[in-house]
Amino acid sequence: MPAALSLDLRHRIVEAARDTPLINVARRFGVSVSTVSRLRALARTDPTLAPRQTRFGPQARLREDHRAHFERYLAENVSMTHATMAARFADDTGASVSRQTIQRRLRRWAITRKKS
Numbered sequence: 761m762p763a764a765l766s767l768d769l770r771h772r773i774v775e776a777a778r779d780t781p782l783i784n785v786a787r788r789f790g791v792s793v794s795t796v797s798r799l800r801a802l803a804r805t806d807p808t809l810a811p812r813q814t815r816f817g818p819q820a821r822l823r824e825d826h827r828a829h830f831e832r833y834l835a836e837n838v839s840m841t842h843a844t845m846a847a848r849f850a851d852d853t854g855a856s857v858s859r860q861t862i863q864r865r866l867r868r869w870a871i872t873r874k875k876s
Contacts, residue, residue, distance in 0.1 A: 764811035765791070774803045821857050822865040829853070830866060838873050842866075 765773075769789065776785045777800050786793045802809055829852060833845050840848075842859035850856045 765795075767809060770799055770809040773799050774809065821855060821861060826853070826865075827869055827871075830862070830869075830871060834871065834873055 773785060773789050773791065773796055776788065777796050780788075782793050782796045782800075785796050789796075799809065826849075829849055830845060833840055833848055842862045845862050846857055846859050849862070
């Protein structure tokens with residue numbers, strides 16, 4: 761997916777489209793006519809012309825503020841399995857997560873352990 765156009769470029773396109781045909785504006789800035797048209801429509805409702813946030817998929821179950829739980833679990837018992845951590849986390853917070861979710865999140869947080 762290409763990156764969003766900069767705010768500066770968005771404002772320049774909308775300004776140019778006020779008194780110039782859309783096709784000429786599109787050629788001048790190297791964008792499609794549809795882009796110029798959408799930016800003009802967006803300018804009517806949102807004068808900031810800020811791009812929409814793109815967040816795909818469901819919200820993450822384990823956030824950065826949950827990290828302390830897992831660091832504490834591993835400080836208590838470095839050999840604790842992911843399934844055991846999942847059960848403890850559910851008891852502590854009431855939120856259930858799978859052992860695979862814990863495994864992926866620990867890898868992302870770069871929390872390593874040496875099981876005995």
